[in-house]
Amino acid sequence: MGIRIVKLPDVGEGVAEAEVVEWHVAVGQSVLEDQILAAVMTDKATVEIPSPVAGTVVALGAEVGGVLAVGAELVRLEVAGDGNTEVAAAPREAAAPPPAQPLAAAPAPKLPVPAPASPTVEPASAPLPISRAPMGPPRPPGEKPIASPAVRRRARDAGVDLRQVRGTGPAGRISHDDLDAFLRVGTTSAKAARAANTEVSTVKVIGLRRRIAQKMAEAKRRVAHFSYVEEVDVTALEELRASLNTEHRRDRPRLTLMPFLMQALVKAVADFPEMNALYDDEAETIERHGGVHIGIATQTPSGLMVPVVRHCESLDLWECAAEVQRLAEAAREGRATRTELAGSTITITSLGALGGIVTTPVVNRPEVAIIGVNRQVVRPVWQGAQFVPRTMMNLSSSFDHRVIDGYVAARFVQRIKSLLETPATLFLEA
Amino acid sequence: MAEITAKILVVGGGPGGYVAAIRAGQLGLDTVLVERGGAEGGLGGTCLNVGCIPSKAVIHAADAYHRAVEQTAVTPFGLRVEHPAIDFARTVEWKDGIVGRLTSGVGALLKRHKVKIVQGHAELVDGKTCRVETDTGPQMIRAEHVVLATGSIAASLPSLPFGGKVISSTEALSLQAVPERLVVVGAGYIGLELGTAFAKLDAKVTIVEAEDRILPAYDAELVRPVAKRLQALGVDILLRARASGLAEGGDSVLIEDANGSKRILPADRILVATGRRARLEGFGLERLDLTMNGRFVAVDERCATSMRNVWAVGDITGEPMLAHRAMAQGAVVAEVIAGHRRVFDSAVIPAVCFTDPEIVTVGLSPEAARQAGREVRVASFPFQANGRALTLGAEDGFVRVTARADNHLVLGIAAVGAGVSELAGAFALALEMGARLEDIGGTIHAHPTLGEAFHEASLRALGEALHI
Numbered sequence: 085m086g087i088r089i090v091k092l093p094d095v096g097e098g099v100a101e102a103e104v105v106e107w108h109v110a111v112g113q114s115v116l117e118d119q120i121l122a123a124v125m126t127d128k129a130t131v132e133i134p135s136p137v138a139g140t141v142v143a144l145g146a147e148v149g150g151v152l153a154v155g156a157e158l159v160r161l162e163v164a165g166d167g168n169t170e171v172a173a174a175p176r177e178a179a180a181p182p183p184a185q186p187l188a189a190a191p192a193p194k195l196p197v198p199a200p201a202s203p204t205v206e207p208a209s210a211p212l213p214i215s216r217a218p219m220g221p222p223r224p225p226g227e228k229p230i231a232s233p234a235v236r237r238r239a240r241d242a243g244v245d246l247r248q249v250r251g252t253g254p255a256g257r258i259s260h261d262d263l264d265a266f267l268r269v270g271t272t273s274a275k276a277a278r279a280a281n282t283e284v285s286t287v288k289v290i291g292l293r294r295r296i297a298q299k300m301a302e303a304k305r306r307v308a309h310f311s312y313v314e315e316v317d318v319t320a321l322e323e324l325r326a327s328l329n330t331e332h333r334r335d336r337p338r339l340t341l342m343p344f345l346m347q348a349l350v351k352a353v354a355d356f357p358e359m360n361a362l363y364d365d366e367a368e369t370i371e372r373h374g375g376v377h378i379g380i381a382t383q384t385p386s387g388l389m390v391p392v393v394r395h396c397e398s399l400d401l402w403e404c405a406a407e408v409q410r411l412a413e414a415a416r417e418g419r420a421t422r423t424e425l426a427g428s429t430i431t432i433t434s435l436g437a438l439g440g441i442v443t444t445p446v447v448n449r450p451e452v453a454i455i456g457v458n459r460q461v462v463r464p465v466w467q468g469a470q471f472v473p474r475t476m477m478n479l480s481s482s483f484d485h486r487v488i489d490g491y492v493a494a495r496f497v498q499r500i501k502s503l504l505e506t507p508a509t510l511f512l513e514a
Numbered sequence: 515m516a517e518i519t520a521k522i523l524v525v526g527g528g529p530g531g532y533v534a535a536i537r538a539g540q541l542g543l544d545t546v547l548v549e550r551g552g553a554e555g556g557l558g559g560t561c562l563n564v565g566c567i568p569s570k571a572v573i574h575a576a577d578a579y580h581r582a583v584e585q586t587a588v589t590p591f592g593l594r595v596e597h598p599a600i601d602f603a604r605t606v607e608w609k610d611g612i613v614g615r616l617t618s619g620v621g622a623l624l625k626r627h628k629v630k631i632v633q634g635h636a637e638l639v640d641g642k643t644c645r646v647e648t649d650t651g652p653q654m655i656r657a658e659h660v661v662l663a664t665g666s667i668a669a670s671l672p673s674l675p676f677g678g679k680v681i682s683s684t685e686a687l688s689l690q691a692v693p694e695r696l697v698v699v700g701a702g703y704i705g706l707e708l709g710t711a712f713a714k715l716d717a718k719v720t721i722v723e724a725e726d727r728i729l730p731a732y733d734a735e736l737v738r739p740v741a742k743r744l745q746a747l748g749v750d751i752l753l754r755a756r757a758s759g760l761a762e763g764g765d766s767v768l769i770e771d772a773n774g775s776k777r778i779l780p781a782d783r784i785l786v787a788t789g790r791r792a793r794l795e796g797f798g799l800e801r802l803d804l805t806m807n808g809r810f811v812a813v814d815e816r817c818a819t820s821m822r823n824v825w826a827v828g829d830i831t832g833e834p835m836l837a838h839r840a841m842a843q844g845a846v847v848a849e850v851i852a853g854h855r856r857v858f859d860s861a862v863i864p865a866v867c868f869t870d871p872e873i874v875t876v877g878l879s880p881e882a883a884r885q886a887g888r889e890v891r892v893a894s895f896p897f898q899a900n901g902r903a904l905t906l907g908a909e910d911g912f913v914r915v916t917a918r919a920d921n922h923l924v925l926g927i928a929a930v931g932a933g934v935s936e937l938a939g940a941f942a943l944a945l946e947m948g949a950r951l952e953d954i955g956g957t958i959h960a961h962p963t964l965g966e967a968f969h970e971a972s973l974r975a976l977g978e979a980l981h982i
Contacts, residue, residue, distance in 0.1 A: 230923065230948035233860070240855045255921040257948040 086166040088137055090159040092145070092152045095124060095131045101153045102126045104146045105291040109159070114140045121159050124152070125291050129422035139163035149290035222250035231258040239263055292387040303449040306365060308485035311444045314497050318460060319475045321507045336402050341477075342380065343404035345432060345457065347510045348503040350376050350397050353430065356496045360429045362450040363487050370452075370487060379428030379448055380408055382415045389415045390448060392428040401511075432457065443480040452488055455500070456480035516653055518630070520546040522851060523644055523657035525636050525797065528559020530828030530840030531663030532620050537848035539627025546655055547629050548636040548646050557624070557631075558617040559665050560829075561837040564684040567616060569704075571609035572687055573711045573868055575600065580714035580747075590907060600715065602692050609687070638798035641824045659823045659851050662811065663844065664797060666790040666829035673759040674699065674767075680760070680784045683708060692717050693782035697767050699757045701728035703867040705787035706740065710870050713747045720750040720779055722757050722769060729867065733879050736930045739910040740869045747870075757784070792830040807832060815857040817847045825851070839863050862945045864938040871911050872934050876941040877926030880916045889919035891951070893975035895967040897931045899982050902962040908932030913967040915951065915975050922951040922976070927968070937965055951975050 095102055102124035109121050118134045121141075125131070139161035146152050223229065229246040231239070235258055239246050242263075249266045251258035269283050289297055318341070325339050332339070353360040353376055362371045376397045379390040391411035396404060414420040431448040434457035445456040458478035464471035479500065483493045503509055522538050524531045527549030538545040549557055556563050582598035624631055632655065634648035641660060646653045668682035676682055681689075686708050694717060698709040701723035713719040721728070721744075728744070728751060729737045744751060754772035761768050766780040792810050805812045805820035810832035817825050825847045828840030842860060849856040867873040880892045894914040897903035903911075911931025917924045927941040944954055954972035959965045966981075973979045 232947045236859055237856075240857065240859075243855065253948070254950050254952070255918070255923040255948065 086163055087142070088139060088161045088163040089157050090121065090133075090136060090161060091155050092124065092158045093133065094154050095126055095129075095133075099126045099154060101151050102131070103151045103291060103294065104148055104158075105130060107144060107148060108132075109135075109141050109144075111141050111144060114138070115161070124158075125295070126422065129420065129425055130291075130418060133158060135159070135161070137161065137163050149288050149294075222248065223256055227256075229258055230256060231263075235260055235263055242267060292384075292389070296387050299449070300446055303446050307447045307449055309444070309447060309482050310485045310490065310493070311480060311482045312490070312493050312497055313442050313478055313480045314501055315476050315478050316501045317465070317474050317505050318477045321504050322460070322475050324507045337405045337409050339401070339405050340408075341457065341460075342408050342432065342434065343401050344504065344507065344510065345455070345500075346378050346393065346396050346399075346404045346408075347401055348500045349378060349430065349432070349455065351503055351510065352496055352499045355499060356492065358488065358492065359453045359483075359496055361452055361487075362429060363452050363484060364450060365486070373429045375429070377427050377429045379431035379451075380411065381431060381433035381448075382412050384416045384418070386418070389420065389425060390428060390431060391415045391420050391424050392426065394427065430454070441478060445480065445482045447482050447484050449484075452484040453493070453496070454482050456482070518546055518632070518653065518655045520544045520630070520655065520657045522546070522659045522661060522848070523548065523655050524629075524661045524663060525638070525644065526559065526663035526665055526828075527557040527620070527624075527631070528663060528665045528828060528840065529561050529837040530665070530844040531559070531661065532557060532624060533841040533844035534661050534663065534827060534848045535629040535844075536623055536627050537845045538851065539624070539629045541848060541852040543848070543852055545627075545629045546632060546657065547624060548632045548634065548644065548655070550635045551633055556617055557620045558613075559663075559837075562616050562620065563613055564687060566837055568609050568613055568687040569683070569707055569711075570868060571612050572605065573707060575605040575608070576711035576714040577870070583716075602715065603690055606688060606690070636797050638801055641802055641821045644798075659825065661844075661847055661851075662799070662819070662824065662826040662830060663828050663840070664793040664799075664830050665840075666835050667793050668786070669789045669791045671699065671757065671786050671788060674757055674784060674786050676786065678764060679781065680786060683785070683787055686712075686783070686785050689783070694718060695780055695782045696720070696785060697722065697757070697779055697781040697783070698785045698787060699767075700786065700788040701725070701751065701753075702731065702787060702789060703729065703869065705785065706744075706869045707867065708785060708787065709749060710744065710747065713744075713749045714870075718748075720752065720781075722752045722755050722767075722779075724754065724756050726753050728753075729869075729873070732867070732873060732875065733881060733928075735914070736873050736875070736928055739871050739930050740867075740873065742910070743870045757786075760784075790829065790835055792832075794830065815859065816850045817843050817858060818850075834863055834865060836863060836865065860946065861948075862942055864942045866935045866938055868935060871908065871930055871932045873928070873930045874934050874938045874941060875926070875928045876938065877924070877945045878916060879926055879928065880914075883916050883918075883925045888925065890925065891917045891919050891922070891975045893971050893979075895971035895974055895979065895982060897964070897967055899970075900962075900964060900967045902964050902966070903931065905962070906932060913937070913971045915954070915968070915971040917951050917972075917975055924949050924951060924954065924972075929967070931964065931967075933964060937968060940965060940968060 092102060104122055105125045106123040109115055115135045115138065117138045120132045121135050123130050123132050141159060142162050143160040145157040145159060152158060229249065230251060231246055236246065244266060246258055249258050249262055252262050253259045321344055329339055357372045360373050360376055375395045377392050377394045378396050379392050382389050382391055391414065393404065393407045393411060399407065411420065411424060414424065428448065428451065430451055431454045433445050433454060437459060439457055439459035441458055443456045443458060445454040447454050456479065458480055460475055460477040462473050463476045465474040479497060481497055521544040524535045524545065524547040527547055531547060535545050535547040561567060579598060579600040582595045585593050585595040632646050632648060632653060634646040637645045639645055642656060644655045646655060668684065670676050674680045683704050692712060692715045696712050696717045696719045698705045698719060698721045701721050705721060706728060709719045709721050727737065728741060752769060756770045758768045758770045761778045766778045767784055768776055769779050770776050802821055802824060811819055811826045811830050813819055813826050813831045817827050819826050827843035827847055829835040843858050846856045846858045862877045864874060864876040880890055883890045892914065894912040896912045898909045903909050908931060913929040915924060916926040924944055927944065929937055951972045954969060955976055955978065959969040970979050970981055974982065
C-alpha cells in the first residue's frame with residue numbers, strides 16, 4: 085500500500101488558486117478512479133476534480149471554503165502498490181503551497197487551519213446548535229414526546245411545550261441538552277412566534293458568495309460611481325417585440341427586451357468607444373475594445389453571475405436572444421464555462437418585473453459602464469394637447485467617473501434612449 | 515361561631531389530602547385540613563386505616579402462618595415446625611399498632627409543616643366556605659382554594675347490602691376471629707388479596723366472580739400463577755356466577771351461575787369486594803354543581819375542577835384508585851396553587867396486586883400496545899432461571915418487557931412472582947425516563963436478585979439473553 089497525493093490540477097488558464105466549495109468524499113471513504121473528489125471554484129467557474137486513481141481517502145487538503153494553490157495537495161489517498169510520496173509526518177503540510185511551486189510567490193492562500201486534533205473536516209460532524217433548530221414537526225403526529233420527569237418539569241417551568249421540542253436521544257428522547265437548545269433557539273409554536281428571537285446563526289461566506297463579496301467591495305472601493313437615470317418610451321419597441329414574437333418562426337427564440345437593448349448598446353458604443361473599455365487603474369491605461377462583449381448579470385441559485393455574450397456587434401437580434409437564453413440557462417444550472425463567464429467589456433443588469441423605479445448598479449470592474457433596466461409601466465404622458473398612455477421604462481446606469489465624464493455619460497444614455505424609442509433605427513446600417 | 519380563614523382548605527386527610535396539605539405547608543401556604551376521623555378513616559384515609567397498610571399486615575401474618583403450617587409436612591430446606599398456631603386477635607392488634615404509628619406520623623408531619631387540622635365532619639357551603647361539625651361545636655372555614663380529597667368507599671351490592679355477615683374489606687381487616695367459611699364476592703385484587711390471606715389462615719374460601727376469569731383487569735399470562743396458587747390453597751373459584759342474595763336464615767349465600775341454575779353456599783362471612791366508588795355524598799358537594807366525569811369529579815391535568823379555585827385529587831377523580839396516584843396529584847395541586855407551573859403528567863402509574871404471587875404492571879400490556887397500533891417486541895424471563903428466586907423457594911412467575919419494535923422504547927413492564935412488588939419502582943423509573951431495551955440491558959443489575967430477571971427479559975427482547 086502506498087500514499088498517493090492528488091494535487092489541485094491547473095483548472096484554467098492563468099488560474100493560480102481555487103477555493104474548495106464542496107467535498108464529494110470523506111476521510112475513510114474508498115473512491116474509484118474518475119470518481120469526483122471535490123468541487124473547486126476559480127474566479128469564475130466551478131470545476132469538479134476527479135480522482136486519478138482508486139484508493140481510500142486518508143486526508144483532505146482543506147476544509148470547505150479553504151483556498152488551495154494550483155499544485156497543492158487536494159486529497160491524500162491510500163492506494164494499492166506504491167504511491168507517489170513517502171508518508172509524511174504531518175498530513176496537513178501540503179495544505180500550504182509546496183516550496184517548489186512557482187506560484188508560491190503569490191500571496192499565501194488564506195487557508196483556515198482546522199484544529200490539529202481533527203485532521204478531517206466533515207461539515208456534518210460539527211453541528212451548530214442551529215442545525216437542531218426545530219424546523220417542522222419534531223416527531224410524527226400522535227407520538228408523545230419522551231422525556232424524563234426532570235426534563236418535563238424544567239420544560240413546564242420554562243413554559244415550553246415538549247411536543248415542539250426535538251429529541252436527539254435514543255428513541256427520540258428529549259434530553260436536558262435538547263431543551264437547552266430549544267430554549268436558545270426558540271420555538272415554532274404560534275404562541276411563541278411573537279417572543280423575542282435571540283437566535284444568531286453563522287453562515288460561512290464561501291464560494292461564489294465570497295467572490296461576489298470581494299468583487300463588489302473592490303468595485304465600490306476603487307470606482308468613483310455615479311448614476312444617471314433617464315426614462316425611455318418603449319411603446320413602439322414593445323409593439324415591435326410583441327409582433328415579432330407573434331409571427332416568429334418556430335425555431336427562433338422568444339424575444340425579451342434584452343436583445344433590443346444589446347443591439348442599442350452596440351450602436352451606441354460605436355459613437356462612444358470610451359464606454360466599451362476596460363480601465364486598468366494600476367497601469368493607468370484604458371483598453372478600448374472593438375468587440376462588444378456584453379455581460380448579462382444573472383441571478384443563479386448560488387448567487388449573482390455574469391455570463392458574457394461575446395462579439396455582439398457580429399450578432400443579429402435573434403442570435404443575441406438565443407445566446408442570452410443559452411448562457412443564462414448554463415449559468416443557472418452551473419454549467420457555464422470559465423470563458424463564458426469572463427471577458428465582458430460592458431454589462432447590462434435587469435431584474436425584469438422586479439426592476440423597480442431606479443437602481444444604482446455597481447460597475448463591473450474593470451469595465452467603466454453598466455446599464456440597468458427598470459420596470460416597464462404604462463403612464464399618462466403629455467403629448468401636445470392631451471395625455472396619452474405610453475409604456476415607460478427607466479434606464480439606471482452607472483459609470484466610473486474617474487474616466488467617464490457626466491456629460492459624456494448623459495449623451496451616451498440619450499443615444500440609447502433615442503435608439504430604443506425609434507426601434508427602426510436599431511436596424512439601419514450606418 | 516368561630517371562623518377560620520386560610521389560603522387552602524383540604525377536605526379529607528387520606529394520601530391525596532395529607533400530601534397536598536404537607537406540600538402546601540412546605541411552600542409556606544396557610545393550610546387547613548379537615549378530617550372527620552371515625553371507624554373508616556382518620557388521618558391517612560382508607561389507605562393507612564382500612565386499606566393498603568392493614569391488608570398488607572394481615573397478608574404478611576397469614577403468609578407467615580401458612581408457611582409454618584407447610585413446614586410441618588414438607589421441609590424443603592430442613593426446617594421443621596410443629597403445631598404452629600396463630601392468635602388472630604393478636605394479629606389484628608399488631609396490625610392496629612402499625613396503623614397507629616403511621617397515622618400519628620402523618621399527624622406529626624402535618625403539624626411540622628404548620629397545617630391546621632380540624633377534626634370533624636365537613637359540609638361545603640360554597641366553593642370557598644366549609645362548615646365543620648367538631649366536638650366543640652360548629653366551625654366555619656373560609657379559604658381561597660378548596661382541595662377535595664374525600665376518597666372512595668367500598669361499593670355495595672343491592673342484593674347483598676353491608677351489615678351482619680355481609681362485610682366490606684374494612685370489616686374484614688378487623689375481624690376478631692378467622693371465619694370458618696368465607697365467601698368472597700368479586701375476584702378483583704381486593705377480593706383475591708383478602709381471600710388468599712384468609713385461606714392461608716385456614717378459612718374455607720370460595721370466590722365468586724361474574725366474569726369468566728379472576729383478575730379480569732390483568733392479562734391471562736400474569737394471572738396464571740395466581741390461579742395455580744389459589745388452587746393449591748384449596749380456594750374454590752366460581753366463575754360466571756353472581757351472588758343473588760342471602761339465603762333464608764342469613765347464614766348462606768345464593769349463587770346463580772351463567773345458566774341460571776342456583777346453589778346455596780354456606781358462609782360465616784360474606785366479603786363483598788366488587789370495587790370502590792368515589793365518595794361524592796354527605797359533604798355538600800352537590801352545592802358546587804361541579805362537572806362530573808361519569809361517577810367521578812372531572813379534573814384537568816392540573817387537578818382543577820370546573821369551579822375556579824376548587825381542586826380535586828385522588829379517588830374522587832377517577833381510576834386508577836390508587837394511593838400513590840392520589841399522593842402525586844396532591845403534590846401537584848399544592849404547587850399549582852402556590853403559583854408553579856405544574857401538571858400531573860406522569861407517564862405511568864404502577865399497579866400492584868399483593869396476591870400470591872404478587873403482580874406488578876407498569877405501562878402498557880403487549881395487547882394494549884398492539885391495539886394502540888404499535889409493532890412490539892415482547893420478551894419474558896422466568897424466575898425458574900433466576901438464582902435468587904430459587905433460593906427464596908419462589909420460582910413461579912416471570913418478568914415481561916414490552917417495547918416498540920422500531921426504536922426499542924420500553925412501553926410496558928409486568929412481573930408476577932413472590933416479592934416482585936419491590937420491583938415496581940425500577941419498572942416505573944425505566945418508563946418515566948424513557949428507557950430503551952438497550953438502557954436496561956446496559957444497566958448492571960445486582961446478582962443475585964430478582965431484578966436480574968428484568969435485565970434478562972430486556973436482553974431477551976434484544977435477542978441477547980444470557981441465562982436462558
